[in-house]
Amino acid sequence: MCHFFIITDIQSLHFINFKMTGQIKTDYSYASGCGVYDLENWGYSTGLIKAGGIPEEILPDIVPSTGIIGELTKEAADALGLSRKVMVACGGVDNSCMALGARNIAEGRVYTSLGSSAWIAVSSKNPVLDIEKRPFVFTHVIPGMFTSAVSIFSAGSSLKWVRDHLCANLQKEASEKGVDVYEFMGEIACRSPVGSNKLLFDPSLAGGSSQDPSPHIRGGFSGLDLGHSQPDIIRSCMEGVAMNLGLVLDVLRKFCSLSEEMMMVGGGSRSSVWRRIFADVYNMDIIKTNIGEDAGSLGAAAVGAVGSGMWKDFSRIDDVHRILETVKPVKTDVEKYRKIRRAFECLRNCQKEVGELLHG
Structure with missing residues (x-):
């Protein structure tokens, strides 16, 4: 019989910190996703640890995200x-670093990550705690x-499916x-009007999140007729992704006073x-800045900047962002x-019914 002994729980952040400094530490944001963390009391939950049979x-x-855990070891420095x-x-944790890099440094600031x-x-x-909709919540690095x-599972993937099939x-012409x-x-989609000539698209091609009616929901076009063309199909896909996100956005609006942008x-x-x-x-101002896909990296760098004393606090994040466009x-x-x-x-509710019937 083999016996396994767990000395400590090491995840990616802890491993990297250990390799660089010889110290195994976590921060509040990473700990908040471990499954035995009490969000409201900012620490591990003794009750959950006991229920899980985990050696504490x-x-x-746990230390602050900006806490200095040591200097580089000789091996790491070399x-x-x-x-x-x-x-x-x-x-x-990546979610909290991305939130920081996306300017979410004040109450009610909100961003959409569209990948x-x-x-x-x-x-x-x-924290936004809803037992029914179950948004995912992390302690911030702030x-x-x-x-x-709140989320949907297939956004850019839906548009990629339309592209490929x-x-x-x-693709050839481009x-x-x-x-x-x-x-x-996008240029082709502009040939279709708002509403894609009454063509709807449910983007649930990868199933439903906890904010959707069912995990078994699947995507599809609805209202398709002989008059529809390629521009309608592309635009309806883009609109469907936005419409689905608009619905799950209401979960946050129920609990928080959101920024107007x-x-x-x-x-x-x-x-x-x-x-x-x-x-x-969304009926909101949409802000596009120079950061784009680098929000997570910027947030991680900002944590280091504040931890090392290069920055006094996280307010400098706003200075890094340069607004390229505001769409009203x-x-x-x-x-x-x-x-x-x-x-x-x-359509969403009907797709739920169909998905559950097909699931059996």
Whole structure:
């Protein structure tokens, strides 16, 4: 019989810190995702630890994200080509670092990360706890704050599916013109009006999150007729992603007073067409800055800057961001999307029923 002994629980952050300093430490944001953390009391939960049968001594000590846990070991300094005097801050979980890098440094600030999947996160002094919708919540890297988020599983992935299966001709044409295919698809989508000529798209191609009606929900087009064309299909996909995120955004609105502007980050934020759609669906100002896909990296760097004393606090984040565009909602289009939303909610519920029937 083999016996296994766990000396300590090491995850990616802890391992990197250990390799650099010889110290195994975690921060509040990383600890908050370990499964035995008490969000409201800022520490490990004795009750959860006992219920899980986990030896409490295996859990790493919690320090602030900006806490200096040591200097580089000789091995790390040699491998990295750096001085041994380099100080190492503990760091934080990716979600909280991204929130910091996306300017979520004050109560109610909110951003949308539009990538393969997508989520909307708000920073607040209280965690958004909803037993039904179950947003994912982490302690922020900023002391005294939390970052709470809602999500959909297939955002950019849905548009990629449309590209791969319904837009082979556009891929070829974009390649011949030497332009980005998604940019080209956006131009084509603009030939279709708001509402995509009454074509709806549910982007649940990867199933449903806890904010969706069912994990078994699946995606699909609805209202398709002989009059629809490729521009309608592309635009309806982009609108469907925005509409679905608009619905889950309501979970956060129920608990928090949100800023009037929404920061957009991630690869999808490069699309001016998508930013316009989001402004009208959310009925919020959409902010695009120079940071884009580097929000997580900026947040991690800012943690190091504050920990080392280079920055006094995190307010410098705003100085790093340079606003490239602010897209304001158009009232007439906001109203159009408000009417379409009722049909989209109906589609979502129907897709839930179909998904559960197919699941058996």
